[in-house]
Structure formats: C-alpha cells, structure tokens
Amino acid sequence: MLNYTLRRLLTVVPTLLVLIVFSFYLMRLAPGGPFTSERPLPPAVMANVLERYGLDEPLHVQLFTYIKNIVLHFDFGPSFSQKDRDVNDVIAQGFPVTLTYGFWSAVFVLACGIPLGIIAALRHNSFWDYSMTGLAIFSQIFPNFVLAPIMVLLFTLSWGLLPGGGWNGGQWEYIIMPAVALGTSYMAGVARLTRGSFLEVMSSPFIRTARAKGLPERTIIIRHALKPALLPTLTYMGPVFVYMITGSVFIDVFFSTGGIGQDFIDGAYSRDYSMLLGLTILYSLLTFTLNLLLDLAYAWIDPKVRSKL
Amino acid sequence: MKHRSLLIPALLSGTLLSSVQAATVPDSATLADDQTFTYRVMDEFSSFDPQVVEGVVGAEVVRDMFEGLYNQDAEGKNVPGVALSHTVSDDNMTYTFTLRDNAKWSDGKPVTAGDFVYAWQRAVDPELASPYAWYMELMSIENASAIIAGDKPNTDLGVSAPDDHTLVVQLSQPLPYFDKMVSHATTFPAPKWAIDAHGKEWTRPENIVSNGAYVLTEHVLKERSVRKRNPMYWDNDNTVIEKVVTLNIGDEAQGLTRYRAGEVDKTEIPAGQYPTLKDEFPDEAYALPRLCNYYFTFNVASGPEAFKDARVRQALSYAIDRSVITDAVLQGGQFPAFTFTPGATANFEVPEVEYATMTQAERDAKAKELLTEAGYGEGGETLSFNYLYNTSETHQQVAIVATQMWKQKLGVDVTLENQEWKVFLETRGNQNFDMARGAWCGDYNEASTFLDLLTTPSGYNDGKYSNAKVDSLMTEAKSSQDTTPLYAEVEKILADEMPVVPIYHYSTNIMLDSAIQGWPINNVEQTWYSKDLYKVAQ
Numbered sequence: 001m002l003n004y005t006l007r008r009l010l011t012v013v014p015t016l017l018v019l020i021v022f023s024f025y026l027m028r029l030a031p032g033g034p035f036t037s038e039r040p041l042p043p044a045v046m047a048n049v050l051e052r053y054g055l056d057e058p059l060h061v062q063l064f065t066y067i068k069n070i071v072l073h074f075d076f077g078p079s080f081s082q083k084d085r086d087v088n089d090v091i092a093q094g095f096p097v098t099l100t101y102g103f104w105s106a107v108f109v110l111a112c113g114i115p116l117g118i119i120a121a122l123r124h125n126s127f128w129d130y131s132m133t134g135l136a137i138f139s140q141i142f143p144n145f146v147l148a149p150i151m152v153l154l155f156t157l158s159w160g161l162l163p164g165g166g167w168n169g170g171q172w173e174y175i176i177m178p179a180v181a182l183g184t185s186y187m188a189g190v191a192r193l194t195r196g197s198f199l200e201v202m203s204s205p206f207i208r209t210a211r212a213k214g215l216p217e218r219t220i221i222i223r224h225a226l227k228p229a230l231l232p233t234l235t236y237m238g239p240v241f242v243y244m245i246t247g248s249v250f251i252d253v254f255f256s257t258g259g260i261g262q263d264f265i266d267g268a269y270s271r272d273y274s275m276l277l278g279l280t281i282l283y284s285l286l287t288f289t290l291n292l293l294l295d296l297a298y299a300w301i302d303p304k305v306r307s308k309l
Numbered sequence: 310m311k312h313r314s315l316l317i318p319a320l321l322s323g324t325l326l327s328s329v330q331a332a333t334v335p336d337s338a339t340l341a342d343d344q345t346f347t348y349r350v351m352d353e354f355s356s357f358d359p360q361v362v363e364g365v366v367g368a369e370v371v372r373d374m375f376e377g378l379y380n381q382d383a384e385g386k387n388v389p390g391v392a393l394s395h396t397v398s399d400d401n402m403t404y405t406f407t408l409r410d411n412a413k414w415s416d417g418k419p420v421t422a423g424d425f426v427y428a429w430q431r432a433v434d435p436e437l438a439s440p441y442a443w444y445m446e447l448m449s450i451e452n453a454s455a456i457i458a459g460d461k462p463n464t465d466l467g468v469s470a471p472d473d474h475t476l477v478v479q480l481s482q483p484l485p486y487f488d489k490m491v492s493h494a495t496t497f498p499a500p501k502w503a504i505d506a507h508g509k510e511w512t513r514p515e516n517i518v519s520n521g522a523y524v525l526t527e528h529v530l531k532e533r534s535v536r537k538r539n540p541m542y543w544d545n546d547n548t549v550i551e552k553v554v555t556l557n558i559g560d561e562a563q564g565l566t567r568y569r570a571g572e573v574d575k576t577e578i579p580a581g582q583y584p585t586l587k588d589e590f591p592d593e594a595y596a597l598p599r600l601c602n603y604y605f606t607f608n609v610a611s612g613p614e615a616f617k618d619a620r621v622r623q624a625l626s627y628a629i630d631r632s633v634i635t636d637a638v639l640q641g642g643q644f645p646a647f648t649f650t651p652g653a654t655a656n657f658e659v660p661e662v663e664y665a666t667m668t669q670a671e672r673d674a675k676a677k678e679l680l681t682e683a684g685y686g687e688g689g690e691t692l693s694f695n696y697l698y699n700t701s702e703t704h705q706q707v708a709i710v711a712t713q714m715w716k717q718k719l720g721v722d723v724t725l726e727n728q729e730w731k732v733f734l735e736t737r738g739n740q741n742f743d744m745a746r747g748a749w750c751g752d753y754n755e756a757s758t759f760l761d762l763l764t765t766p767s768g769y770n771d772g773k774y775s776n777a778k779v780d781s782l783m784t785e786a787k788s789s790q791d792t793t794p795l796y797a798e799v800e801k802i803l804a805d806e807m808p809v810v811p812i813y814h815y816s817t818n819i820m821l822d823s824a825i826q827g828w829p830i831n832n833v834e835q836t837w838y839s840k841d842l843y844k845v846a847q
Contacts, residue, residue, distance in 0.1 A: 032731025035440060038748075040738060040768050044458040045442045052438035083356040084512045085530070093530045152563070156570045164567040166556060167532045253559035258532030262559060266352070271731055 001299065001306075008292050016284060017067075023280050024063050027273050034080035034271045053080060066277070076281070077274035081266065087278035091260060095282070097167055098252070098259035101175050102245035105183035106237070113187040114233065117194025118221075124199060132195070136188035148181040148254050165256040178255045182248055186240050190233055198229040227301050234301070238294040242287050331547030332827050332843040341824060341844040344551040348575035349564040353531045353557060357512035359497035360432040360439050365750075365835075366555075368494045373536055373553060373839045374519040375497040378406055378425070378476070379488070381836040383829035385655065385754055387488060391420055391498065391520070392476070401483035401788065406476040413541040414500055415517075415524045422470030424498035424520075430463040431504075432495050444495045447752065448487060451479040483788040486755045489655075492836065493753065522548050522840035531557050536839075549843035568820050574844075575825065578818035580703050583641040592823045596642025598653040600751035600833050601815035602759065603646070605696070605711070605744050609808055610773035612743045613694050620683040621692065622807035623664075627676035628718045629711055630669050631813060638706050641818045646811035648800045650759045653814070653833040657756040660797035662804035673718050686719050693722035694743035699733040704746055707812065737771045745771065747809065754834055756796040757786060763799075763808060774808035823847070 035041060035049050050056040054065060069075040076087035120132035139147075155177065156164035168174050201207060202225055210220045252261035260279060267275035299306040334340065354367040362371050378392035392406040412420035431437055433445045433456045445453040451467025467479030480487065490496070503518040504511045511517060514525045522545065523536035534555045538548050556573055558564040564576040565586075578586055578594065586594040605625075607616045615621045631645030647665035650657050659665075664672055680686040696712060698704040708725050715721040723744075728736060737745045749769075751758040761767055764783050765775040779799050786795045803809070817835055821828055827842040829835070 030732070031735040036731050036734050036738075037440075038734065038769075039443075040734075041440060042443050042446065042457070042768060044454070045438075045440065048435040048438040048442070048457065048459075049440055052436070081355065082353055082530070083361050084358060084509055090530060097532075149562075149566075152566055157566060160570070164570050164572055165558060165563060166572075167529065252531075254563055256532060256556065256558045256563070258529055258557070262531065269730065 001296070005292065005296070008295075012285075012288055015288070016281065019280065019284055020067065020277065021063065023277055024066070024273075025059070027271075027276055028059060030271065032271055034273065036271070053078065066274070070281075076278035079272055079275050081270040081272045081275070087274050090263060090275065091278060091282060094258060094260035094263060097170065097257050098261060099245050100170050101178045101182065101251070101257060101259070102241070104175055105179040105186075105244050106241050108179055109183040109187045109190055109240070110237070113190025114194050114230070116187075116191040117196075117233075118198055118229075120191070120195040121198035121202065122221075129195075132191060136191045139184045139188035140192075142184065144181045144185065144248070145250050145254070147184055148177070148251070151177050151181060165254070167257045174257075178251050178257055181255075182244060182251050186237075186244075189236060189240075193232050193236055194229065197232045198225065201225045201229040231298070231301055234294065234297060238290055239287075242283075242290050246283050246286060331544050332549040332841050334549060334826075334843050338826070338843070339846040340549065341846045344549055344844050345554060346550050346552070346575075346825060346839055346842055346844065347554040347556060347573050349558045349567070349573045349577070350555045351557070351559055351561070351564075351577075354534070357517065357525060357528075359494045359499060360428060360437065360441065362494055363440055369837070370534065370536070370555065371494045371497065372521070372836070373523045374517070374521045374525060374539075375494070376412070376420075376521045376542075377493070377497045378408075378491040380838060381492050381829075381832060381834070383827075383831055383841070385829070385832040385834055385836065387492065390492070391425075392491075395488060401485065402480045404478040404480070404487060406478070408474040408476060409543065410474055411543045412520060413543065414520045415539045415541050416500075416503075417541055418500075418502075418518075419473070420498055420520045421473040422476040423473065424500065425476050425496075426466075426468050426470045427501045428497060428499035429468045430466050431499055433457050433466055434463045435459050439495075441495045444490075444493060444752070448490050448496075449480045449482050449484045451481045453481075485788070485790060485792065486753065486757070489755060490753050522838065523553060533557065538840075542840075544840070548840045550839045553839045565820065568822075574822040576820050578641070578820055581640055583818045586820065590820065593820050595819050595821060595830060596816045597819070597830055597835065598644065598651070598833050599815040599817045599835065600651055600654060600754060600758075602649060602651055602749055603643075603707075603812045603815065604649065604747045604749075605810040605812065606747045606772040607744055607774075607808060607810075608740055608742055608772050611740050612772075613692075615683070615685060615692055615694075616743070618683045619806050620679040621685065622810070623805075624676040624680040624683070624686075624719060625715060625721070626807050626810040627664055627667075627672040627679070628714055629810065629812065630714060632669070633714075634707055634710055635813050638710055639703070639813070642816040644814040644816070646814045647804070649763065649803055649809060649811050650756045650796065650800065651751075651814035651833075654751065654756050654759070655754040655833075656793060657796055658793055660800045662801060664804060676719060680719050680721075686721075691720060691722060693724070695724045695726050696744045696746075697726050697728065697733065697736065697742040698746035699730045700727045708746070711812075740771065740773060747771065748815075750815075751834070756792070757783065760786075760796060760799050763803065772808055774806075776802060776806065776808075778802060 054062060079085045079087050079090055116132050120129040123129050152164050155162040162173050162177055166174055207220060207225060210224050249261045249265050252259040263275055264279050350366045354370060355363045357371060359371050359375050362368060376390045378390055379387040380390040382388045391408050391412045393409050395404055395406040397404055408422055414420060432439055433442050433453050442457050452461050452465045455461040456463045456466055469477050471477060498520060500518040503516060507516040514528055517525050522539055522542045524539045526537045527535035536553045538551055561577055561579040565579060567573050568576040583596055607622055609616055635643040635645050647662055648659055652659045684690060685692040696708055698708050712723040715723060736742060749759060749762060760783055762769050763774055764780050779802055782795050782799050786792045789795060824844050824847050825842055826845055829837050
C-alpha cells in the first residue's frame with residue numbers, strides 16, 4: 001500500500017507540469033488581456049504595466065519564470081485584478097471559507113443521505129421508501145440556483161431566521177444555507193445510491209449466510225452490510241467532495257461567502273492569468289489528493305481491491 | 310507674475326462653507342443610535358491605493374479614506390478639501406493651491422503639500438505602473454507624458470511644494486477645467502512613510518495611513534470591508550456616520566433581497582425593476598441621471614461602403630424611436646439621447662439639433678427619404694450589416710428593438726453578433742466590425758470627456774471617425790474660457806454627420822433606505838462621501 005501511495009505521488013509532478021503548460025498556453029489564446037479595458041491604456045502606460053507584471057516577455061520566458069517562482073518561493077504571482085494582492089493571498093483568504101462550507105455540506109450530504117437510503121432500503125416498498133424516493137427525486141431535480149433563492153425568501157425574508165448571505169467570520173448561521181443549498185441534490189443522490197446498493201447487498205449470499213447463522217439483524221446491517229453497501233456512495237462522493245470544497249461559483253456569488261469559487265470565473269473574465277493558473281493548480285492538487293485518499297479508502301473497504309494494489 | 314484669484318464660491322460665504330462639507334443635520338431630525346451605513350458592492354475592489362485604484366466602487370471607498378485638494382458638494386461643485394483655495398496665473402498654466410494647516414493623517418502627522426507632490430509623482434512613475442497614469446496626462450501636468458514614457462525622471466513632473474501649505478502645479482497647456490479634476494482619487498495624497506515601510510501591503514487595515522474622514526479597519530476579500538471614522542480628520546466633529554460597511558453581493562437580485570431584509574441600506578436596482586419598486590417604495594427607489602452615454606458606432610474607416618455616406622448613417626439614427634428603448638425596454642429613467650454629451654454635464658447646454666425637435670413620425674419619414682436618396686431601401690439595394698455588442702441581456706434587448714425598427718421602417722437587414730467583454734473590446738478596437746455598441750462614462754464633469762472621443766487622435770475612437778473641424782474645435786476648447794458655443798458646434802456637426810448614433814443617457818437606479826439622509830442626488834457624477842450622510846431614527 002505504501003509502495004502504491006508513493007508511486008501515485010510520483011506521478012503528480014509530471015501531471016501538474018503538463019497541466020500548467022497546457023493551461024498557460026490555452027489561457028493566452030483567448031483574445032484580450034488583463035489590461036484590455038473599455039478605455040484602452042495609452043501605449044506608454046500599457047508598456048509600463050506589461051513590464052511591471054512581466055507580460056512583455058516572450059511566453060516561454062513567462063512560463064519558465066512562473067514555474068521557477070512556484071518551485072523556489074511557492075509564489076503564484078500577483079493578481080492582475082486585485083492589485084494590492086498576490087494570488088497566494090487571495091487563495092489563503094478564500095479557500096478556508098470554501099473548505100468550511102464545503103465540509104459542512106459534505107457532512108450534511110452524508111449525515112442525511114446515508115440514513116435516508118438505509119431506511120428506505122430496510123422498509124423496502126413501504127410508505128417510508130416511497131416518501132424517501134419522492135423526496136430524493138424532488139431534491140435532485142431542484143438545482144441549487146432554484147433552491148437557494150427559495151431558501152432565502154423563506155428563512156431570511158419571511159421568517160427572519162437566517163442572514164441572506166455573507167460570511168461574517170464563518171458564524172454558523174451564515175454557513176447553513178450555503179451548505180444545504182450546495183448539498184441538497186447530492187444528498188438525494190447519496191440516498192438513492194445507498195438505497196440501491198443496500199438492497200443489493202442485503203440480498204447477497206453472505207448476508208443470507210449471516211442470517212442463517214442467526215446473527216441479529218442489527219449486527220448484520222452494521223457489521224456486514226454497511227461497508228460494502230457504501231462503496232458506490234464513496235465512488236460518487238469523491239469527485240463531489242472535490243467539487244464542494246473547491247467552491248461553487250453559484251453559491252459563492254449568491255451567498256457572497258467570499259469563497260474561491262467565484263475567483264475562477266472572475267479570473268477568466270478579467271484574464272487574471274496568474275489567478276486562473278493558481279486556482280487550476282490548487283484544484284488539481286485537491287483532485288489528486290482526494291482521488292488517492294478515495295482509492296486507499298476502497299482498499300480499506302474492499303479486500304478485492306486491496307489485493308490488487 | 311500677476312495672479313487672478315479664483316477663490317471658489319464656497320469660500321466667499323462662510324455659512325456655505327461649513328454647511329456643504331459635512332453632514333448637515335437639521336434641528337428637527339432625530340439621529341439613529343446606530344450610525345452605521347451599509348451598502349452593496351458587486352465586485353471586489355481593484356485596490357485601496359489612491360494612485361492605483363480603478364473603477365467607480367473602488368473610488369468611492371478611497372474617497373472616504375483619503376481627501377484630495379477639493380471635494381465635491383451635493384451639486385457636484387468643488388468645495389475645500391485639503392486645499393482651501395487656489396489661484397491661477399494669467400496664462401492659465403500655473404495653479405497655486407493653498408492647503409489648510411489643520412489636515413492630518415490618521416497617524417497624526419500633518420498633511421503637507423509634499424504628500425501631494427509624492428503622490429502625483431508616484432501616479433506617473435513607470436515603476437508603479439498605475440493603469441490610471443493616463444489621468445495625469447489628461448490633467449496636462451507638465452512632463453507627465455515624458456515621465457510615463459520613461460524619457461524623464463518622475464521628479465520632473467510639473468508639481469512642487471515651495472512650503473508645507475502651498476502646492477504649485479505647472480501645466481503643459483492651459484486647461485480651463487483643471488480644478489474640476491482634482492477631486493479624483495488619482496490626485497489624492499499618499500503617505501510615503503507607510504508605503505516605504507510596507508510596500509504593496511500598505512493598504513492592509515493594519516498598515517494603512519489615510520487622511521480622509523474614515524480609516525479602513527477590516528477587509529475580507531470578496532466579502533466585506535469596514536471603515537470607521539478617523540479621529541484625526543480635521544472635520545471629524547461634523548461627521549455623523551460612525552462606521553461604513555461594504556458587503557460584496559455579486560448577484561443584483563440577491564442585493565435587492567438583502568435590502569428588503571434590512572441587511573444593506575443601499576443597493577442597485579436590477580434592470581427593468583425600477584417602475585415596480587418605485588410604486589412599492591416611493592421614498593426609497595431613485596433614478597438619478599448619470600454622466601454616461603449609450604451609442605452605436607459606425608465603422609466609417611473599414612466598415613461597409615454604405616456607412617461612408619452620412620445620409621445612411623443619419624437614416625439609421627432617425628429611424629430609432631429612442632423613447633421606446635428608454636420607456637418600454639429599459640424603464641429605469643434613462644434619457645433619450647440626440648447628442649453625444651449627456652444634458653446633465655456641467656456647462657453644457659444641449660444644442661438644438663434638428664432631428665431632436667422632430668416628431669418620431671417626421672424622423673421616420675426623413676429616414677426613408679435619406680436612405681432612398683443614398684440608393685438603398687425602396688427601389689435600391691438592400692442595406693445589410695452586422696451589429697456587434699458585448700454579451701448582456703440589456704444590450705441584447707436594445708439591439709433587438711433597434712434592429713426591428715430598422716427592419717420594419719427601412720427594410721434594413723441586420724445580423725446580431727455578441728461577444729464576451731474582452732473579446733468584444735479587442736474586436737472593436739481592431740475595427741473588425743460594421744456597427745458596434747459603445748458606451749462612455751465621463752471621467753470628469755465636462756463635455757470634453759465625451760467629445761474628445763470623436764476626435765481623430767483619440768485612442769477610444771473605435772469607429773475611426775475623423776473631421777478636421779471637430780478636431781480644431783476641440784483643441785480650441787482646451788484653452789477657451791467659454792466652451793459652450795464650441796461644444797454646441799461640435800454636437801451640430803455630429804448630428805449632421807452622425808458618426809455615432811446616440812441612443813440614451815444613463816441613469817443610476819438605486820434603492821436607498823429612507824433613514825439615510827444627505828445623499829447627493831443632484832450630483833450627476835454621484836460623487837458621494839459618507840461624511841456627508843447621517844442616519845435618522847425611524
């Protein structure tokens with residue numbers, strides 16, 4: 001397993017390099033630049049600005065300097081749109097926000113989705129099953145950009161229970177709506193997946209064996225059925241979790257959380273190259289790390305996977 | 310050198326002086342206990358550094374935290390800021406400002422003329438590379454252009470401080486409206502010691518030193534910024550608002566929801582919602598004139614051959630029923646435009662251009678006549694071209710309405726094409742269009758900020774219109790004491806030649822809580838200062 005982990009880690013560097021080079025050139029293909037504006041800068045001013053940010057150098061030199069600064073100083077460069085800030089600084093402020101509500105959203109997804117799925121499976125074809133399936137389908141077809149405004153109308157405008165947006169240092173009342181709005185459709189997904197796989201597992205031979213041995217139903221569910229039944233959920237949650245903690249543009253903009261989700265879109269619109277590249281690297285690292293953790297978790301859960309590592 | 314005194318009017322009247330510079334609370338008003346003003350901003354600020362900041366919302370914050378030579382009053386007129394008055398030399402090339410002796414930085418140091426010299430030299434310094442360096446060129450300060458181009462050191466800038474309370478500015482050409490330009494953020498003083506100590510990070514709440522009515526106390530990127538009153542500010546006794554909070558709310562509709570929930574005191578009204586909100590909140594919904602225009606520009610240099618014919622350009626302009634666009638589509642109190650310069654611009658009298666006085670039916674008839682004369686439309690060739698605009702729902706609506714009018718009235722075929730903002734700017738800037746959307750907001754309250762756009766050397770003249778008479782009139786206006794007839798003549802030429810089709814002049818639609826008083830609703834630049842506001846108990 002250690003060997004496997006090390007091998008995987010070694011692939012990060014070349015993958016990242018390819019990604020950086022590819023993204024770097026791709027970004028520059030888009031017409032316009034960070035300093036293109038309604039009022040074109042006079043040539044002398046433009047020349048100064050480009051020089052200041054090193055954008056007057058040939059592209060390959062810029063790329064080399066960029067990579068060098070990351071390797072030597074862990075410096076992702078200055079932000080072109082927020083001129084008092086560096087990319088490191090913007091990410092350092094925004095990422096904890098996204099991480100916080102993404103984490104709570106994932107907790108919400110799992111804490112509600114898994115029990116709902118299990119209950120539905122255990123009470124197969126009952127009132128509980130139908131209401132859970134109904135609820136799941138209902139939440140899944142409700143995209144967050146519909147759900148979020150409804151939540152704000154109810155919880156903020158009508159009942160005055162929660163603030164309509166903002167972050168305020170991450171107080172709990174500011175986290176609830178972003179986390180729930182972000183997670184609801186995934187929660188439904190998790191519930192349906194859990195239900196399906198639980199039903200399958202419960203009818204498999206090893207559960208029959210456990211029943212035949214006379215084990216209590218409780219033990220069968222918790223000790224024997226839960227782990228294999230969660231495998232599809234885990235597969236599903238891996239990418240979803242990356243998505244959640246890297247921020248949703250919609251949630252960030254709508255709830256004004258100050259998270260990094262919106263930086264990606266803003267960066268693209270404003271051609272803030274260093275911001276875009278910095279975020280791309282962050283996202284890739286997160287995706288990579290979480291995928292690795294996920295694979296290790298598979299191995300922990302499934303002996304068949306473990307033996308192949 | 311003989312100096313002509315140009316004491317600003319506020320100085321001539323002591324009462325006016327004290328009443329226009331700070332919050333003027335009537336005796337009958339009961340102030341609210343909590344003097345916090347919270348407002349919505351859409352995007353994160355580009356910077357808090359006066360010489361670097363760009364954009365309207367950034368300038369608003371910087372204006373609260375720093376004070377320049379002059380401030381603007383509720384009408385947009387200059388009132389003393391750090392400077393009390395100024396004199397101008399006979400040749401209109403030297404401005405001497407007298408600074409007050411009680412102005413202080415938030416760390417207690419006195420604000421001196423040297424702080425302005427440093428700031429202005431900084432603004433043109435190629436090393437700082439401020440995108441706003443062009444503003445110093447626009448102000449015609451001696452050597453500004455050469456310094457920006459790297460040909461001279463920034464110490465050669467035409468600005469000096471003979472003593473701590475005198476600032477002398479040397480211009481490269483007379484500029485009658487120079488004093489109107491010194492309430493702009495780029496011209497605010499800068500604290501050299503703080504910048505030297507902290508570099509780019511000097512604008513962080515823990516490092517910043519400022520000389521305005523407020524100091525920055527908190528800044529959470531893309532979430533909020535908080536500024537509290539500056540006890541060192543010379544007029545702090547007359548400031549009422551204790552704390553100003555900006556909340557970043559990217560979504561306009563969400564801004565309105567949070568306004569309804571009482572979380573913000575001011576927000577922008579989403580497009581098309583002004584009439585209903587005005588009915589619902591008659592005392593809180595405002596449509597304020599704004600110094601911005603919206604126009605279609607013809608590519609007269611490399612566009613379709615037909616656009617080289619002024620009759621075609623006129624016909625297309627005449628056929629647009631502007632009131633449909635302002636009253637039925639936009640519905641936000643915009644003004645139909647027949648001149649390039651908004652009527653609200655200072656010292657600008659809207660000249661009587663012929664087509665503005667006609668009824669729409671007359672304009673439509675004239676449009677047909679002109680187009681036929683030019684050989685298009687009925688009995689002639691079908692006129693067809695592309696119209697380019699940047700992706701936005703409003704621009705799309707305007708484009709559809711305008712092209713429908715052309716189609717129905719003149720039989721003109723227009724293909725609509727939209728592009729993402731920066732792609733659009735690049736396409737338009739390279740003249741790869743037939744007709745394109747344009748809009749311009751004044752940098753200062755004077756007609757030249759608009760009309761200069763249509764002169765031959767202007768870098769923003771994307772349609773490449775060129776008329777020697779317009780150029781010479783605009784050059785003459787730079788040094789003339791009476792610019793009104795010159796600008797009127799330029800507008801008349803523009804109405805005849807129609808290089809651009811003025812569509813409407815903007816308005817700002819805002820919701821402002823009725824507890825907030827002192828808002829300068831008559832200031833067309835919407836230059837507001839938190840220190841002039843106060844909150845009444847409700």
